[in-house]
């Protein structure tokens with residue numbers, strides 16, 4: 001089957017509106033997308049779906065729910081049939097990939113909807129002969145290296161990619177966590193996003209430059225009439241690719257160039273792979289032997305089965321409606337057009353052990369039947385059949401023991417995942433991140449240029465002192481906030497809460513800013529103030545009681561409701577003062 005391809009156009013963003021770039025160059029009719037250039041040329045593309053999310057006034061508006069139902073729900077159904085499935089979003093930075101895949105705030109995206117429905121389906125499944133198990137991984141590919149977002153050391157580094165006989169390429173050492181409900185998926189996503197937020201702080205654009213992969217492995221084990229088990233395993237990849245802008249528009253110095261080049265390596269190879277696969281399936285006679293360079297990048301190696309292989313795959317291309325992005329939009333649309341001609345050959349994944357057991361059973365049956373016709377058969381044939389049956393029965397019981405062993409290891413995996421979750425929570429807690437938010441206490445909340453990673457990390461400021469730095473430790477009842485990054489000093493600053501009055505004192509000359517101003521001594525902070533540590537860790541200070549007091553006295557609150565803007569505002573403030 002072909003790759004299902006959809007295009008989605010988002011509304012103007014605040015930057016485009018500020019530039020006065022308000023003529024929408026994109027229009028859609030049924031499954032077609034049209035782009036009009038300034039010269040009056042019309043470019044026309046047909047896909048499986050064209051999602052109009054430009055404004056929610058028209059009747060043809062494609063909501064998050066509609067996009068999910070059209071594109072992801074069929075993928076979920078295929079996963080339950082036992083196929084590998086994959087959905088990936090492709091488009092330039094800021095075009096709406098993460099919004100579609102993960103969602104923002106109440107506008108829940110594909111990953112949470114998909115996981116919730118998957119567990120609803122499992123819970124409502126009334127076949128007691130089938131057990132369903134789900135495992136989850138969540139990781140980023142950044143700079144051709146893997147960052148595990150769930151447990152263990154964050155950086156796996158240059159990945160060791162291995163080949164599983166049924167499931168295809170996988171990353172050795174990547175954590176997989178057993179999940180038994182949607183709540184557990186949400187819990188792990190939360191851990192993963194907190195880890196993403198901590199790791200991306202102080203690294204410009206990291207989140208838009210990395211490919212993030214949410215992976216579920218669904219195993220359905222069926223016990224048939226004779227108490228023999230067989231499993232179907234589906235690998236579900238939901239992927240938010242890095243921004244697709246070309247090298248020419250990316251920054252080009254030092255580390256940035258290296259990162260850009262590596263990320264481009266993955267996207268560049270993806271482009272090559274898509275174009276070759278499209279060539280393979282559209283040329284007559286078919287070029288079956290065409291070499292596809294999957295192994296040239298981590299992303300394409302891991303996606304091998306999803307592109308031109310054993311998978312049901314869908315692509316969501318996201319575009320901006322603004323004329324400033326016309327070239328990028330056209331390049332995304334051409335890419336999507338090519339992807340649509342890729343042909344995959346999906347098959348149901350069966351555990352080879354299960355298949356073997358079935359084959360052994362069939363063989364025993366066949367031999368028994370031969371023996372059964374024994375009236376005419378020679379005694380020699382019967383003797384051979386009996387010994388063969390005995391040896392096959394032995395093999396069969398060995399395979400069955402192996403299957404039971406697998407079931408046991410599932411229980412172990414479950415315990416292990418619970419233990420890992422506990423350890424991860426403790427690690428976050430140790431670094432000062434609150435696991436339970438006390439809305440009555442003053443706190444610092446992180447701001448990130450990626451709106452998805454903003455306001456994820458809350459640091460509570462209890463009465464007394466909170467020590468902040470790279471190497472501070474929770475000792476003698478003193479709370480601490482551990483921050484990483486080259487611009488953070490070992491002991492960076494001390495935040496003091498005296499009867500609800502909060503001040504920050506830098507240690508030595510560790511760079512500490514309040515509302516863009518570098519401070520040299522203990523300085524009070526107030527509700528809504530922006531605090532920047534080391535020049536790249538951005539926070540907003542929340543003081544619920546002060547906010548309440550000010551509200552009662554009618555004083556204005558210096559806080560903005562829009563978090564992404566909050567980050568930009570804090571950044572501008574910092575640079576204008578500097």
Ligand SMILES: Nc1ncnc2c1ncn2[C@@H]1O[C@H](COP(=O)(O)OP(=O)(O)OP(=O)(O)O)[C@@H](O)[C@H]1O
Pocket residue numbers: 009010011013053091092093094095096097098099100104207208209241242243318451564
């Ligand atoms: N369909 C949409 N409706 C409303 N707002 C949207 C839509 N798509 C994107 N946005 C908004 O546009 C902004 C950028 O979107 P998003 O973060 O999803 O981009 P992205 O393509 O994932 O970028 P990056 O490559 O940097 O991760 C966000 O503030 C998001 O809320």
